[in-house]
Ligand SMILES: Nc1ncnc2c1ncn2[C@@H]1O[C@H](COP(=O)(O)OP(=O)(O)O)[C@@H](O)[C@H]1O
């Protein structure tokens with residue numbers, strides 16, 4: 001399981017000779033994912049999703065906040081210990097080709113992490129071989145036909161399965177999947193999503209699923225939580241099915257409205273609207289709602305006071321929350 005409290009990440013970008021410009025990429029984010037549970041993070045590009053994922057995987061250091069994995073506070077561990085400990089968190093990125101060494105066979109790529117573990121546990125080469133076979137079978141690949149192949153000889157979907165197999169070699173407690181199927185052929189996506197979903201249950205893995213696609217968040221984690229983020233801030237969070245059926249925040253409604261309707265098969269939700277105005281580059285003062293410049297329902301108060309995330313279970317940061325039915329339904 002994983003618990004995150006008040007996570008903040010500020011990047012300072014050099015801005016010519018005038019000094020520094022700070023971007024708060026992640027703003028006071030808190031969540032917990034039980035073993036076997038799922039949390040999906042949705043939001044458009046630049047909203048801070050990858051930054052959260054990289055922090056969880058130990059690739060980025062947060063500006064402040066705490067992270068507990070299996071009830072150990074990662075932030076209090078000395079750096080060397082932290083690295084070993086964070087092996088329990090494995091990151092599956094967008095591009096499986098970049099994640100694999102093109103000059104090494106699939107067998108070699110899978111053996112590398114296992115050699116480290118074998119040394120630590122006093123296991124031999126036969127153990128490594130059997131683990132390689134085990135993880136390949138688990139991700140639905142035939143060891144006999146892929147062990148000697150190189151990454152370029154596989155399809156995108158197969159490559160992502162290999163990346164997942166490699167993550168499984170270290171028996172992770174948390175998988176962070178960052179747009180893990182967006183570069184894979186549409187026809188192969190569902191299989192990889194099903195694999196991620198099944199691994200939750202089978203190994204009690206906590207899945208942190210980053211996406212800009214509501215449908216895949218729903219598929220891998222309908223029984224889990226959904227966090228909608230806009231410019232680093234959580235604007236709505238709660239049980240996935242509840243947020244999809246009863247979205248309260250206009251930004252969540254805009255994201256849900258963007259899902260295309262299957263013509264002839266589905267009816268658009270009655271409240272579907274042209275979602276966004278303005279642009280996301282606009283600077284918003286701390287005293288205004290972060291979403292005010294783009295919100296079609298903004299009122300005077302939204303410019304004067306920033307709403308806080310409120311509500312137990314299902315929470316939203318909006319002064320004027322109204323449920324709108326924007327999701328298409330089957331005819
Ligand atoms: N290493 C970095 N240095 C400076 N700014 C960064 C860095 N990484 C990300 N950012 C900024 O942080 C914000 C969030 O980025 P990111 O986490 O990649 O968003 P997403 O994954 O949702 O597209 C963006 O404004 C991005 O430009």
Ligand SMILES: [Mg+2]
Nearest residue numbers: 046049050051
């Ligand atoms: Mg990203």
